[in-house]
Amino acid sequence: MTIRQINIQTNVETTIPDNRVVSEEEVANNIRDERNEQLRSTVDVIAGNVLRWNCLTTEEQALWTTYRLELLDVPQQAGFPNSVTWPTEPS
Numbered sequence: 001m002t003i004r005q006i007n008i009q010t011n012v013e014t015t016i017p018d019n020r021v022v023s024e025e026e027v028a029n030n031i032r033d034e035r036n037e038q039l040r041s042t043v044d045v046i047a048g049n050v051l052r053w054n055c056l057t058t059e060e061q062a063l064w065t066t067y068r069l070e071l072l073d074v075p076q077q078a079g080f081p082n083s084v085t086w087p088t089e090p091s
Contacts, residue, residue, distance in 0.1 A: 010037055028081035035074050042089055043068045063090040 012034055046052050047064055056064070070087035077084060 010034055010041070012037065024081060028075070031081050031084055032075060035071050038086075038089075039068065039071055043071065060090065 014030060043064065046056070047068060053061065067087055067090055074080065074084055074086070
């Protein structure tokens with residue numbers, strides 16, 4: 001039997017055998033990997049593209065900047081890695 005864990009924001013699925021003990025370090029690394037994927041697949045597509053970035057209003061740029069910083073700060077959250085609150089992606 002396995003445990004399936006799905007990140008609802010990235011739709012990334014992690015499968016862990018239920019008889020396997022997962023270290024806190026491994027959990028932390030998995031969360032950092034998810035965070036890095038969100039940065040690559042959502043933030044960098046916009047913030048890393050000058051043309052797209054310049055099409056945003058100042059307010060939209062501020063939202064994306066805040067979102068990026070909140071993602072980077074995920075490991076500094078109290079309770080990390082056992083309790084993580086993912087920031088909300090700007091719409």
